[in-house]
Amino acid sequence: MLDNGNVLLTDVTGRDGFQMEDWVETEDKISIINEIIAAGVRRIEATSFVSPRAVPQLKDAKKVIEHLHRENVSIIALIPNVKGAEFALESNVDEVNVVVSVSETHNKKNVNKTVDESITGIADIYQLMESNGKKVNVGLATTFGCPFEGLYEVGRVHEVIKKLTAKGLDRFMLADTTGMANPLQVSRFVKRLKDDFPDVDLSLHLHNTRGMGLANVLAGYDAGIRSFDASLGGIGGCPFAPGATGNVALEDVAHMFDQMNIPIDPDLNKLLAAARKLEKVLGYKLPGQVMKAGLSTDLHQA
Amino acid sequence: MLDNGNVLLTDVTGRDGFQMEDWVETEDKISIINEIIAAGVRRIEATSFVSPRAVPQLKDAKKVIEHLHRENVSIIALIPNVKGAEFALESNVDEVNVVVSVSETHNKKNVNKTVDESITGIADIYQLMESNGKKVNVGLATTFGCPFEGLYEVGRVHEVIKKLTAKGLDRFMLADTTGMANPLQVSRFVKRLKDDFPDVDLSLHLHNTRGMGLANVLAGYDAGIRSFDASLGGIGGCPFAPGATGNVALEDVAHMFDQMNIPIDPDLNKLLAAARKLEKVLGYKLPGQVMKAGLSTDLHQA
Numbered sequence: 001m002l003d004n005g006n007v008l009l010t011d012v013t014g015r016d017g018f019q020m021e022d023w024v025e026t027e028d029k030i031s032i033i034n035e036i037i038a039a040g041v042r043r044i045e046a047t048s049f050v051s052p053r054a055v056p057q058l059k060d061a062k063k064v065i066e067h068l069h070r071e072n073v074s075i076i077a078l079i080p081n082v083k084g085a086e087f088a089l090e091s092n093v094d095e096v097n098v099v100v101s102v103s104e105t106h107n108k109k110n111v112n113k114t115v116d117e118s119i120t121g122i123a124d125i126y127q128l129m130e131s132n133g134k135k136v137n138v139g140l141a142t143t144f145g146c147p148f149e150g151l152y153e154v155g156r157v158h159e160v161i162k163k164l165t166a167k168g169l170d171r172f173m174l175a176d177t178t179g180m181a182n183p184l185q186v187s188r189f190v191k192r193l194k195d196d197f198p199d200v201d202l203s204l205h206l207h208n209t210r211g212m213g214l215a216n217v218l219a220g221y222d223a224g225i226r227s228f229d230a231s232l233g234g235i236g237g238c239p240f241a242p243g244a245t246g247n248v249a250l251e252d253v254a255h256m257f258d259q260m261n262i263p264i265d266p267d268l269n270k271l272l273a274a275a276r277k278l279e280k281v282l283g284y285k286l287p288g289q290v291m292k293a294g295l296s297t298d299l300h301q302a
Numbered sequence: 303m304l305d306n307g308n309v310l311l312t313d314v315t316g317r318d319g320f321q322m323e324d325w326v327e328t329e330d331k332i333s334i335i336n337e338i339i340a341a342g343v344r345r346i347e348a349t350s351f352v353s354p355r356a357v358p359q360l361k362d363a364k365k366v367i368e369h370l371h372r373e374n375v376s377i378i379a380l381i382p383n384v385k386g387a388e389f390a391l392e393s394n395v396d397e398v399n400v401v402v403s404v405s406e407t408h409n410k411k412n413v414n415k416t417v418d419e420s421i422t423g424i425a426d427i428y429q430l431m432e433s434n435g436k437k438v439n440v441g442l443a444t445t446f447g448c449p450f451e452g453l454y455e456v457g458r459v460h461e462v463i464k465k466l467t468a469k470g471l472d473r474f475m476l477a478d479t480t481g482m483a484n485p486l487q488v489s490r491f492v493k494r495l496k497d498d499f500p501d502v503d504l505s506l507h508l509h510n511t512r513g514m515g516l517a518n519v520l521a522g523y524d525a526g527i528r529s530f531d532a533s534l535g536g537i538g539g540c541p542f543a544p545g546a547t548g549n550v551a552l553e554d555v556a557h558m559f560d561q562m563n564i565p566i567d568p569d570l571n572k573l574l575a576a577a578r579k580l581e582k583v584l585g586y587k588l589p590g591q592v593m594k595a596g597l598s599t600d601l602h603q604a
Contacts, residue, residue: 105604108604109604145598147601147602148601148602148603148604149601150601151598151599179595179598180598181598182558182562182598183520183558183562184561184562184563185561208513208591209591209595210554210557210558210591210592210595210598211510211515211516211551211554211557211558211590211591211592212554212558212561213513214513214514214516214517215516215517215519215520215558217517218485218517218520218521243594244591244594244595245591249513252512252513252514255512255513256484256485256512256513256514256517259484259486259487259514260484260485260486260487261486285545288513289510289511289512289513289546289547290512290513292545292546293481293511293512293546296447296453296481296482296483296484296512297452297453299449299450299451299452300449300450301450302407302410302411302450
């Protein structure tokens with residue numbers, strides 16, 4: 001996909017969002033994701049080819065992808081291993097996301113592997129996908145801190161990226177998995193990693209767990225990031241903070257950039273309509289703000 | 303109150319918060335505000351001396367102020383006119399807040415006066431309070447846009463401040479009354495107004511209506527603001543956006559600054575305890591995020 005100069009927003013509703021919900025009907029998933037595509041979002045992490053035992057919420061991955069309207073959009077699936085990569089290839093996704101935690105403790109707890117074991121697995125996936133002409137994006141979970149280990153210096157992130165670039169990987173999502181990042185830290189981490197690895201592609205995957213979601217998006221933008229993950233309505237959540245919000249809300253991020261005259265791809269009103277539909281499907285009040293308040297430019301009668 | 307170099311946080315729970323609620327028992331109001339004071343917050347907009355017919359929620363203004371623990375804290379009441387100022391003096395508040403909208407339409411709808419009529423009224427209040435050695439802070443409602451008139455240029459704000467400084471006023475809260483501000487605009491407005499009026503005291507009163515609350519706080523801080531209003535748990539709301547959140551949450555703002563190594567006065571854990579108590583008093587889930595997720599530095603067991 002060519003860079004058109006706009007901020008690139010990647011919707012992760014289908015994966016990071018629906019994974020945190022009770023079962024969402026396949027037809028509803030397809031309908032919501034197709035609305036997001038129709039709104040003009042150009043990258044979609046639609047689902048995950050992971051064990052249905054581990055994540056039953058996404059056991060319909062193949063069917064979901066089959067029914068997406070794949071025009072002017074890059075469809076991404078999260079995969080945990082080579083077997084998942086093979087499923088993703090069968091579904092002809094455009095890209096795959098893989099994950100490794102910067103924190104050893106978090107990686108062990110998440111996938112029962114050391115960080116180095118995960119990196120070896122990612123290298124195997126990369127070989128397979130690369131030979132099939134597909135991009136591999138590495139999500140660096142707990143980039144900005146680990147709920148078990150706490151906050152740490154950017155050097156920890158540097159080390160993991162260094163090992164991965166040695167294997168050929170060059171696309172990384174800096175993920176604030178449990179919403180621990182603050183704007184100063186985002187700014188410092190991004191600047192340092194951009195300096196250290198000028199040839200890699202860096203994006204931000206931020207959560208609004210502690211209310212700093214859009215402040216962190218802004219700090220990342222100011223530090224040079226032009227690619228952000230977000231979920232419709234801000235769904236997603238955090239297993240360590242029951243009741244806390246999830247990912248930054250796609251439509252709130254899009255609205256902020258639009259208000260700041262920073263070009264984006266999606267149509268805001270279409271995104272809001274999709275978010276309100278999602279709220280009906282899920283049956284509870286979503287954390288997204290603009291879906292409740294309307295655009296800043298919406299006028300009221302005096 | 304001497305400037306100790308910390309960011310100055312002013313809690314507006316008692317006024318902007320409780321005004322938007324159904325009746326809150328006087329004892330609960332006193333207890334919550336005293337907890338906020340005990341947490342170390344040094345300025346409190348505790349209530350309003352406004353007609354009990356207009357705002358029955360705050361008809362207990364005198365009693366609330368009587369029972370506050372007034373040590374190391376400046377107690378502020380909002381007042382609409384000279385009569386309110388006299389009540390405020392009887393209660394021996396430390397400062398008063400007055401309000402005028404930048405938007406003619408909003409001012410007319412809010413207080414049925416032209417902006418110039420409001421400014422004349424504020425000048426009368428200022429005479430009275432000044433002669434009693436009390437500070438008067440002017441809240442400039444709809445600084446960043448009006449729900450009826452839309453967004454406008456900073457020149458509109460400049461004109462209102464100019465007229466007020468001509469009357470002797472020199473303390474202004476730039477208020478994003480219905481949450482229309484974005485970070486670029488906050489940055490531009492603040493820089494311009496600081497340049498135009500180097501001798502006035504500017505603070506920010508921001509709402510999180512469209513999710514940009516903390517991003518706007520950050521933009522204001524970066525542009526040189528060191529004084530911010532906020533409400534416990536983010537209560538407050540917006541009459542034009544049912545279901546939208548209110549003021550930026552005091553504990554979320556405090557937490558962000560603390561995480562960024564910017565010194566603040568209050569104790570974060572005490573603020574969180576107060577916010578959780580407020581949630582019990584009000585009986586619904588408050589919009590504050592850190593009260594649900596805990597501090598970024600809280601560790602979990604692996």
